[in-house]
């Protein structure tokens with residue numbers, strides 16, 4: 032399919048003007064109001080093939096995590112498990128615009144979907160969640176500490192903000208190899224993902240400063256889902272529009288509809304282009320929402336039903352499906368086929384992970400030091 036989804040731009044503007052007429056229930060809060068009033072940014076144009084690739088990746092993330100919830104409640108997984116349901120357009124929109132196994136990625140404790148978008152096999156991610164030796168962190172990390180050298184995933188981090196300086200280090204490495212060591216082809220870009228709540232801690236500001244000072248090739252990707260566990264973003268920060276904090280450091284900042292994968296992809300492409308061209312970092316704020324509680328231990332009784340309803344109507348996977356079909360780039364049958372294939376991948380990874388061995392007790396002290 033060579034036809035491009037150029038209709039996306041028109042659809043985005045149409046959506047913006049149509050939604051402006053719909054009243055946002057006050058219970059949905061100012062995060063919803065802000066999302067509704069977003070200026071439609073230039074979305075990515077995608078071919079049919081690219082559109083289906085994005086659909087596949089988001090569907091994999093969603094269905095993988097629905098299965099995680101089932102396995103957690105059946106007692107197959109232990110510890111804290113944080114799901115990404117609803118936020119898939121951010122992971123897919125950014126990571127699939129980057130060069131896999133070349134660029135670098137850094138996540139948080141909400142890391143399963145980032146790992147899958149980076150190309151870590153579902154078998155390895157599910158095994159890690161079960162603490163098995165076949166996991167991407169060899170069963171040592173669990174849900175919050177996914178890592179893959181092969182796929183350039185620099186880790187999930189249980190402590191908020193811990194991944195940001197690690198990502199900064201990766202971006203510094205790209206620049207140092209090129210400028211100090213003369214490796215002209217060193218053009219890798221790093222993406223650091225983190226939440227709105229994390230933008231109120233010191234490491235965030237220190238890293239923005241260094242990245243701007245040294246013009247490092249990095250994307251600071253804020254997944255603003257309004258909530259930091261039970262803390263409303265608007266009660267916790269001086270200026271809720273996080274993207275505007277970029278200006279204080281003289282770097283590019285952009286806010287984008289984090290429920291629209293083409294909008295996120297478009298913004299990511301612009302930021303990646305600047306980073307590879309040596310023009311430095313971007314602070315990209317994606318307005319999004321998590322469809323489930325903070326973790327699987329959270330009964331999610333705090334957030335208003337009207338707020339959940341507002342965002343459920345903006346499900347990124349359903350939105351992309353409708354747009355691909357409306358633009359004639361995919362049929363219902365194409366999408367059903369992808370879903371069927373994903374379901375087979377999920378069933379396979381669970382079976383694989385359940386049958387996989389536990390890490391051997393004799394290896395307890397292995398993989399602690401870099402030489403292992």
Ligand SMILES: Cc1ncc(C[n+]2csc(CCOP(=O)(O)OP(=O)(O)O)c2C)c(N)n1
Nearest residue numbers: 141189190191226227228229256258259260
């Ligand atoms: C350094 C540190 N302080 C406190 C916590 C406890 N904590 C866990 S999650 C969280 C909220 C983070 O919210 P946000 O950055 O918005 O990410 P989200 O969970 O919404 O993806 C906090 C404060 C922590 N993990 N690490």
Ligand SMILES: [Mg+2]
Nearest residue numbers: 226227258259
């Ligand atoms: Mg949050």
